[in-house]
Amino acid sequence: MKGGLPFGYTSASVAEIRENIDTEAAVVCLKDTAVDHPRVLIEAFIECIPDLLSWLETNGRDYPWRQTTDPWKVYSAEILLQRTRGDAVADIYDDFQDHFPTPRDLYEASEEEIREMVHSLGFVNHRTRTLKEIGELFVEEHAGKVPDSLDELTRPWRAGTYSARACQLFARGEPLALVDANYSRVIGRVLGYQMPDQPHKSDDVYELMEALVPKEPGLARAFNFAILDLGALICTPQNPRCETCPLQNACVYAGKQQLTD
């Protein structure tokens, strides 16, 4: 992987980005939508990505689980982060890793111990059961290691697609895209793509997002963090701050906003 932690490879040129993205695949994904000029849009998007990555370098959120590619530190963080603010997880994360530095420590812990650890995050019953099952499965079937496949990572109850893909992306360097409400909103606005009601259940959405992710692991990591942080800090559901967005020159939505000013 090129580039250092926490963000990955954040100083790539447009040429380098272009070599790492399947432009044709992305254009095809936009063809049958309401978009008028898919190729122009994708090209404009690609040309903004260096700015997007340098925006991440200075404005990205520096959480402890971004400082590592250790699969356990990443995967356990993803479970804690489900429907939960990063700042809330950051408050307990170091404590959690001290108590449960490996899946085996979780396996040997009492339910009360786990419950107390995750209490401040909410979803207490859910998370306790999930973490318990993760400990059991990883110890009994994977020698206490975090498995290296999406199928195995989604086997524990309430360990789903997003968490598994995030682990493979951030810990193993696989060029996957994450699909959730935030992510879909950002990509949907930028490319003028009409997102379905449940984006994470649409194969078309995954296909589009995946086409946009740079293949090089360090770039894939940085790209995903950048979109994630854009959704949280700039491209918010209401009152997005388009003026300070690194994608404003490529963004269909920001263009419309300017016209109505």
Place this chain on the structure above:
DNA sequence: CTCCTGCTCG
């Protein structure tokens, strides 16, 4: 009051 790196169940 809403929202947060989702996911399962009916």
Place this chain on the structure above:
DNA sequence: CGAGCGGGAG
């Protein structure tokens, strides 16, 4: 599909 889970922060 929709409902429900949940505490904490704004």
